[in-house]
Amino acid sequence: MPGTITTDLTLVNATGGDAEVITNWTTTAAWSGAPAVSNDVYLQGSNAINARASTATPGTIALYWDHLTTGTANLDLTTSGYHVYFWIKCFSLPSMEKKVRGGIGVSISSTAGVTKTGTDPWSGINDSKQWFVTGSDFEPLSGWVCYVVDPASTADLSLGTPVMTSVDRIGIRAGALQTVGGGSVKPLPVIWDALRYGTGLTIKDGTGSAPVAFTDVYTTDSTTANQYGIISKQAGTYFGAGKFNFGTTSQTAETIFYDFGQVFVWQDFPVASGFYEFIINGASGQETTLHLGQYTGGLTSKGCTIKGTGHESQRLIAPAIVSGGTGYTANDILTVSGGTGSTAAQFKVITVSSGVITEIRMETAGSYSSPPTGTLSVTGGTGSGATFTATVAGGSIWTLTASAANQVAKFYACTFSEMKSAALAYNTVSPVLSSNCGTTNNSPTLTTTGSFNTSGVVIGMSVSGTNIQANTVVSSIESATSLTMSKNATGTGSSLTMTFSHSSEVRGSTFSNSGAVTSNGCVIDNCTFQDVKTTAPISATYALIINSSTEMGRVTNCSFINCNRAIKITAAGTYTFDNLTFSGNSYDVENSSAGAVTINATNGANPGTFINTGGGSTTINNSKTLTVTVKDSAGSAIQNAQTSIYKSSDNSELLNADTNASGIASTTYNYLADTDIYVRVRKSSTGATKYIPASTTGTITSSGFSVTITLSVDTNA
Amino acid sequence: MTKKDLMIDFDKKIIGLNIKGDKRYDVKELYSILMDLFDEPENMKYEIPIEASEKASFKMVNGWKLDKKAKKQLFGKIS
Numbered sequence: 001m002p003g004t005i006t007t008d009l010t011l012v013n014a015t016g017g018d019a020e021v022i023t024n025w026t027t028t029a030a031w032s033g034a035p036a037v038s039n040d041v042y043l044q045g046s047n048a049i050n051a052r053a054s055t056a057t058p059g060t061i062a063l064y065w066d067h068l069t070t071g072t073a074n075l076d077l078t079t080s081g082y083h084v085y086f087w088i089k090c091f092s093l094p095s096m097e098k099k100v101r102g103g104i105g106v107s108i109s110s111t112a113g114v115t116k117t118g119t120d121p122w123s124g125i126n127d128s129k130q131w132f133v134t135g136s137d138f139e140p141l142s143g144w145v146c147y148v149v150d151p152a153s154t155a156d157l158s159l160g161t162p163v164m165t166s167v168d169r170i171g172i173r174a175g176a177l178q179t180v181g182g183g184s185v186k187p188l189p190v191i192w193d194a195l196r197y198g199t200g201l202t203i204k205d206g207t208g209s210a211p212v213a214f215t216d217v218y219t220t221d222s223t224t225a226n227q228y229g230i231i232s233k234q235a236g237t238y239f240g241a242g243k244f245n246f247g248t249t250s251q252t253a254e255t256i257f258y259d260f261g262q263v264f265v266w267q268d269f270p271v272a273s274g275f276y277e278f279i280i281n282g283a284s285g286q287e288t289t290l291h292l293g294q295y296t297g298g299l300t301s302k303g304c305t306i307k308g309t310g311h312e313s314q315r316l317i318a319p320a321i322v323s324g325g326t327g328y329t330a331n332d333i334l335t336v337s338g339g340t341g342s343t344a345a346q347f348k349v350i351t352v353s354s355g356v357i358t359e360i361r362m363e364t365a366g367s368y369s370s371p372p373t374g375t376l377s378v379t380g381g382t383g384s385g386a387t388f389t390a391t392v393a394g395g396s397i398w399t400l401t402a403s404a405a406n407q408v409a410k411f412y413a414c415t416f417s418e419m420k421s422a423a424l425a426y427n428t429v430s431p432v433l434s435s436n437c438g439t440t441n442n443s444p445t446l447t448t449t450g451s452f453n454t455s456g457v458v459i460g461m462s463v464s465g466t467n468i469q470a471n472t473v474v475s476s477i478e479s480a481t482s483l484t485m486s487k488n489a490t491g492t493g494s495s496l497t498m499t500f501s502h503s504s505e506v507r508g509s510t511f512s513n514s515g516a517v518t519s520n521g522c523v524i525d526n527c528t529f530q531d532v533k534t535t536a537p538i539s540a541t542y543a544l545i546i547n548s549s550t551e552m553g554r555v556t557n558c559s560f561i562n563c564n565r566a567i568k569i570t571a572a573g574t575y576t577f578d579n580l581t582f583s584g585n586s587y588d589v590e591n592s593s594a595g596a597v598t599i600n601a602t603n604g605a606n607p608g609t610f611i612n613t614g615g616g617s618t619t620i621n622n623s624k625t626l627t628v629t630v631k632d633s634a635g636s637a638i639q640n641a642q643t644s645i646y647k648s649s650d651n652s653e654l655l656n657a658d659t660n661a662s663g664i665a666s667t668t669y670n671y672l673a674d675t676d677i678y679v680r681v682r683k684s685s686t687g688a689t690k691y692i693p694a695s696t697t698g699t700i701t702s703s704g705f706s707v708t709i710t711l712s713v714d715t716n717a
Numbered sequence: 718m719t720k721k722d723l724m725i726d727f728d729k730k731i732i733g734l735n736i737k738g739d740k741r742y743d744v745k746e747l748y749s750i751l752m753d754l755f756d757e758p759e760n761m762k763y764e765i766p767i768e769a770s771e772k773a774s775f776k777m778v779n780g781w782k783l784d785k786k787a788k789k790q791l792f793g794k795i796s
Contacts, residue, residue, distance in 0.1 A: 644761040656758050680761055684752035693752070693765050716769040717749045 003212030003257075004205045005220035007228050009085060009198035012170050013071035019049045019087075019193045025171070028065035028114045028125055032181060033188045035066050043087050043144050043193045044227035050188035053096070054180035061097050061121045065107055067114055067171030068195055074166040077108070077151040077197060083242070083271055084108065084149050084170060085196045085229050088133070091142040092189035095178035096135055097121060100315075100365040102156065103135025104190075105173035106149050110163040118159050121175055122350070122361050129155035129162045130173055131270050132317075144193075146229025148241045148269040154391040155270075156317045156362070170195060194227055199275075200243030201230050204255045207453035208477040211258035211291070214238050240398075241267045246280045247288030247407060254456045255288040260302040262292075266396040266418070268310030273420065273537055276398035278306075282406030287429045289458045289502075290402065293412030293509075296475070296486070300413035300508030300526070308396040308418025311513070315365035316345040316390040322375050324356035325386030332381030333363055336390070341368030347388065349381060357386050365393075370535060395537050400424075402504065403520050410460055411506045419514035420538050426521035426554070430501040431455045437498040439467040439489035444475070446489070446498070451480040457500050465498035467491040474500070515540030516568070520547070524555045532563040542568040542590070549573045555580065565590045565611070572616060574598040577605035581702070587611045591618045601671075606702035608672040620672055624704035627666040630659045630681050631710050637663025638691070638711060641683040645705075648676040648697070675700040681709050690717040718742045720754055727763055732777075733784040734791075744775050744793035770796075 011017030016024035022037050033052025042048035055062035077084070086106050090096065096103035101121040109128035117126050124130045133147040149155075151164040174190045181187060201221065206212035214231070218238060221228045230242040247255035266276045282288035293303035316336065332349040339345075345366030350359035371392045378386060396418065402409035403423035416422070436449040446463065448455075463472045469487040477483040505523035512530045515538045529543035543563040546552050552575045560566035562584040569575060572595025581604065582588040589610040591597040599607055601622035610618040630641040643665035645655040654677065655667040669675075677700055682693040691711035698705055724733040732751070734742070751767050754760060766781030774794040777783060783791070 642756045642758060642761055644758075646762065651762070653762065656761055682752075682756035682761065682765075684749075684756045686753055690749075690752065692769075693756070714752065714769070716745060716773070716775075717752045 001216050001219060002206045002210040003203055003216045005217050006202050007198060007200065007230065009196040009228050009230070011071070012195045012197060013068050015071070016068050017071065017195050018045050019195070020045050020047045022049060024069045025049065025066050026069070026114050028067070028116050029063060031064045031066070032176070033186065036188070038188065041191055043089070044224065045194070048191050048193040051174070051190045052181050052186070052188045053092070053174035053176040053190050054182070055176045055178060058178050061101070061175045061177055063120050063123060063173065063175045065114065065125060065171055065173050067107060067109065067125065067169035069112070069169055070167055073168060075168070076165045077167050078164050081199050081272065081275060082151065082197045083199065083275060084151060085146055085194075085198065086170070086172070087144055087146045087193035087195075087227065087229060088172060089142065089144040089191045090134070090174070090189055092180045092187065093134065093139060093142045094136050095176055095180045097175040097177045099132050099135030099138040100362050101135070102130060102132040102173055102175050103138070105130045105132045105156070106147055107171050107173045108151055108162065108164065108167055109169040110166045111160070112168045114169065122157055124157060124159045124173065125169070127160035127162045129164070130157040130159070132156040136177065146232070146241065148229070148267070148271055150270055150272045150275065153270050153272065154318050158318070194229070200245065201228065202245040202248060203257060204247060204251055205253055206256040207254065207480070208256055208456070208458040208483070209453055209479050211256040211458070213257070213259040214262050214264065236263070238262060238264045239267050240264055240276065241269060241271070243275070243277045243279060246278065246290050247282045249281050249283055249404070249406070251283045251286050251288070254286055255282065256458050257289065258291040258459060259304060260293050261304065263305045264307070266308045266398045268394055268396045270393060273397060274399055276396060277401060278398070279401045280407040280409055281404045284406055286406070287456055288407040289410070290407070291410045291458065291460060293414050295410070295412040295460060295507055303411070303413030303415065303509060305415045306398070306419070307415070308398060311395040311418060312369045313367045314341075314369070314371045314392055314394040315367060316371060317362060317365065317393045319347050319360050319362060319388045319390040321357055321360055322387040322389055323385060324358060325383045327355045327383030328352050328357050328386060329382045332383070334378035334386065335380045336366065336372055337377045337379060338372035339366070339368045340370040341366060343367040345390070347378065355383055360388060373536070392536060397537050403518070408502055409504045410502070411509050414509040415512070416509065417512045417514055418533070418538070419511065421515040421540070422511070422517040424506070424517065424519050424522035425504050426523070428501060428503040429456065430499060431457060433498045433500070435495045435497055437465065437496045438494040439492060439496065441467075441490065441492045442488045444485045444488050445482060446485055447482050449481070452477055452483055453480040457483065458502070461500040461502040463498060463500055466496045467493050468498070511543065514538065516542040516545050518545040519551050519555060521551045521554060524558060526557045528559045528561065529563060529566065530561040534564050541565055544568070545570065546575070547571055549575050552576065560585055560588065568592055569597050572596050574600065577601045577607055579603040580605045580607065582607055585609065589618060591616050604702055606671065620670070622671040623668045624671040624700065624702070625666055626655055626669050626700065626704060627664060627706040628655070628659070628679055628681065629708040630663045630665070631708060632691070633710060633712055637661065638683060639663060640688070641681050641691070641711065644680045645677050648678055669700060669704070671700060671702060671704070677705065679707060679709070681711060683711065684714065684717050690714045718746050718750055720750055723750065723754070730766070730781045731784055732766060732781060732787060734787045736790055741790055741792050744791045744795045745773060747791060748775050
């Protein structure tokens with residue numbers, strides 16, 4: 001299998017963290033079926049811990065916890081961006097409490113003791129944070145899920161004073177609402193396995209002839225011995241939960257990752273906003289190539305889709321009282337006002353003092369595409385005037401970091417969405433194979449006495465040298481010593497020197513519902529930037545950030561649609577917009593520099609709106625031709641017809657001239673937006689044929705304006 | 718009739734005739750002069766004041782009007 005895949009995940013405790021033994025696990029409350037190691041139902045290693053959570057009084061929650069002592073006392077989970085990874089499976093989910101009240105949860109405590117505190121279901125062990133990860137209403141398939149939580153994030157429930165720099169216990173919470181095991185079958189349906197902390201995977205090695213692909217990463221992650229839970233796969237779709245480091249700055253061999261046609265979804269877990277990430281690094285002379293999708297004959301295809309999820313079903317958690325209002329009663333259900341979504345969140349009044357709310361909890365998490373934020377007002381209940389805050393949860397986002405040196409990122413026909421931001425680079429890699437290549441006339445096969453693999457040759461690189469046609473690229477690499485070129489060799493030769501070259505590029509791809517892409521000079525061609533996500537959790541402003549005219553020169557044939565600000569230009573200068581089209585943006589361009597930015601639009605580019613935020617100025621030059629052709633009823637050109645064009649908006653004159661011998665009057669116009677116009681043609685002067693005046697209306701578009709007007713002879717004049 | 722015989726208020730869209738005596742002119746002659754006048758570059762911005770509705774029949778259009786005196790100084794069909 002290509003590649004070397006490693007992880008920084010560490011068992012929370014070397015003994016018990018892999019759930020091979022029950023050692024170091026401590027229960028809170030006596031489970032209906034005591035937690036026990038079982039090799040019947042497990043995921044990682046040979047065993048998992050199985051237990052039963054049941055309530056003796058259906059409808060009344062019975063809560064259980066089992067915590068693992070951390071291997072390192074006072075473990076600091078806030079360093080290095082650590083997250084907790086915990087495999088849990090519960091096949092009695094229909095009998096559990098709903099997620100909003102903690103059916104199944106992950107508990108992290110900074111106290112060694114496991115004494116319960118709080119009132120059910122808002123209870124747990126002392127000084128703990130509890131993230132409610134699933135419940136009876138959430139995951140009907142009851143499969144294994146490696147839940148990932150950010151210890152630093154706001155939890156659904158926080159008790160006492162949890163200190164995430166000094167963690168002593170991590171465990172599971174299970175809240176049963178129905179009786180389980182009341183019949184002859186006595187299952188132990190709440191199961192947990194490996195419990196780790198860390199950040200993700202590092203993917204290295206691979207060659208041009210045997211590059212690493214997602215399947216290789218998944219295979220390593222999901223071996224029984226590993227089961228890291230950072231990448232999973234269902235029905236052909238990959239699900240990610242962590243950092244994916246492609247290559248390192250200290251690698252001693254090339255890293256080549258190549259895949260196409262895959263769908264990769266970031267799981268909707270309570271992780272830090274910058275946690276999910278593709279990071280590409282390489283070493284000098286040992287570069288990394290990340291290549292997704294295909295590019296053949298100038299056409300892109302078979303791209304990968306990388307996306308977040310859960311943005312249409314964001315919810316509220318952890319409400320806090322701003323004002324307790326007046327006249328409320330315990331158990332009042334308060335419905336949160338505002339936001340856009342299918343289900344409004346509801347709070348439950350737990351306690352009051354003379355009608356003033358003193359404790360509030362979640363009743364319904366809600367489901368929002370645009371959650372209410374800030375100070376929340378509510379309706380319902382017996383009182384009035386109470387206001388609250390709450391934390392918005394849900395909606396996975398990710399970051400693409402491909403800006404380091406010694407790496408080349410190539411994306412073709414890919415779709416990136418729910419992406420917080422991307423940082424790209426230009427980075428050119430040009431390996432030379434000196435005097436050891438061979439060609440055969442009219443054959444696309446290129447051989448070497450050395451090794452294409454160890455030379456860093458990859459698919460997509462351009463090839464140049466003796467007997468090589470222009471614009472030839474590497475189509476496939478059959479082995480370390482043989483590859484196929486996109487064009488036949490023009491002669492037979494051996495011991496030839498060949499130069500291979502490629503740079504980072506994004507072609508035929510779409511960025512949607514995402515944040516800013518900083519090009520840093522990357523080639524970006526035929527891409528679409530659509531729907532910049534201005535609201536949380538992405539909160540972006542720009543689609544594309546350009547820092548120089550050189551960078552802008554590598555961006556061509558792209559569309560910017562429904563963006564708050566499509567392109568941010570940070571430096572003064574003259575920029576060419578080559579077939580960059582804009583529609584529905586608040587501003588097509590933001591000039592954040594303190595100087596003058598001149599934009600020259602070419603090949604149908606249509607920038608029209610701009611804003612200067614750094615004290616500079618912006619000029620858009622987008623010259624279009626306005627042409628009026630005047631003919632008589634026989635189709636012959638009419639010369640010296642007075643022809644004029646005016647803007648409909650303010651009657652300003654754009655053209656006022658006689659037609660030439662070809663019957664044409666024309667002018668140029670600096671196009672900034674579609675502009676309605678009216679046209680007049682008159683020819684009634686004495687001494688020549690007189691015609692009935694004619695007029696028409698039209699619109700100047702990014703293509704300019706052209707019209708032919710036919711005049712009739714005026715027999716009355 | 719020549720262009721000099723016309724008095725045109727482009728703002729109020731009123732056309733008069735600066736003709737002394739009782740001489741009357743064919744409205745077709747007025748039409749020809751106005752057409753000639755309104756195809757000048759400086760007048761392209763103004764809407765045409767008159768059009769022929771049919772052979773030898775004319776009407777003032779686009780809000781243009783003849784003053785009372787001018788109406789008496791013209792013969793032929795005009796509305």
